[in-house]
Amino acid sequence: MRGIVQNGPADAAESLLSWWALAGVDHAVNELPVNWLRPAVAPARVRPASPGGDAPRVDRPDALPNDLSAFHAWLTTHPSIHEAGWSSQRILPAGAQNAAIMVICDLPDPEDAETGTLLSGNCGALFDAMMAAIGRSRQDIYLSSLSVTRAPGGILHDQDLEILATRMRHHIALAAPQRLLLLGEKTNRALLAADSLERPSGLQSVNHPAGTVPAIASRHPRFLLKHPEAKAQSWRALQYLIEDLPS
Template sequence: MGIDEILLDMPAPDAVLSMSDLTSSEKTSQAGVSQAGTSQAGQATSQAPDSAIPETAAPETAGPETAGPVDNAVPHPALTPDLSASLAGISDLEGLRDALVALDGCALKHTASNLIFADGNPGARLMVIGDVPGRDEDRVGLPLVGSDGQLLDRMLASIGLSRADIYIVPLIPWRPPGNRTPTAEEMALLLPFLYRHVQLAAPEMILLLGGVTAKTMLPPGGGILKLRGRWHEIDYGDGTARPTLATLHPAYLTRSPAQKRLAFADLVALAGKLG
């Protein structure tokens, strides 16, 4: 089966968010949140954030077509003493979800329809960190639904995986109102929860989807076309350096089908790492 058959062209959704407001000197970001469940992603009609800024294929040199050497780890986010103690006291994923439900000081939870915690198999070897939730993720309460989720499923199938073999979390647990860009303060509050999510799920390796997520979690290195295709050893705060690979988001592939070969190369590298 050829790459164009595997990564079937889908109707192009609206653009994903820009990273321009998502970075800060403290490397603040967003954390994954929603109810863990079985794969319902292909059943909803997905649209990326309406007001989002396109993640364009900028005039930059693309990264390697095969995964390159390992880069240095990114330090995990600094925690306040209170938050550090609170997160350290959470011993399982159910407790982490409960902590997000009870979280004060984040207005996003009051404007969103659903908490988006996770989907798939919490015990999977591979964790996939998605993007900021959009309208349909908010409606369904699961990450990566609709056409984006269907394309992700095809991508996984191309290397013999399904949602039962992976664990998917969003970058942050709630959809920002009007699909606006999350603030630096919101990301600073939520990123430690994402790191704790990684620690509790304890995957062997992590796949980052899209430029927003890659720029949040990886060392500075340009846009997604430069960041993809390179393995990084990332310490998510528990002293374990986990192999982490960025690739193109399914929504990006529907807008830029010529880049499917790069995504397929990343998938082949991922399959090789998984063995």
């Protein structure tokens, strides 16, 4: 107001507009709304290209060990496996090569971090009961998971599944089981047809670098604990699994 009295309305308006221009405001209205309280987004960091082009992904099949013991060691110590940034604790597969049944789940549960083994706690108790029902135990199966660490929020995204499934096919070839039991929707989607979990109608084939292996999908024990009505369907899947399988 003091400027208007001393210099007149026109001079005051011109002075105000000049001040806003210096502040970077060159128009009063935009076609799109702007959230002025949103923090500024940092510019994306560009990863410098290597002299020989893109570096090979560490989980690529031709970069993986071709011996089961060496593969276990690689899962244990390699700093750049796909899921290395999710958790520092890796829950490793357990069991012997050429087992009658290789069980594959999606990823470790929170209880598994306490025991250092897959399928612990209540899930483990139910899983052990499932194996006992078909005359098996943990001592005579090979137990593994797509991811050796727990993903944030326990969620495996499609891009994760693609990478982990490729590595698991290599893993299956090294373990050389007679049959596969795939636990959970994510595991099934990664390695079998999308609807095989909903309608178990017999063994299907999972391809791997050394050939194929018969497989069946079943609900994960964590699902069965919440939905006991699905146990009958899982029991049918287990019957398919052991059909004509040498004891």
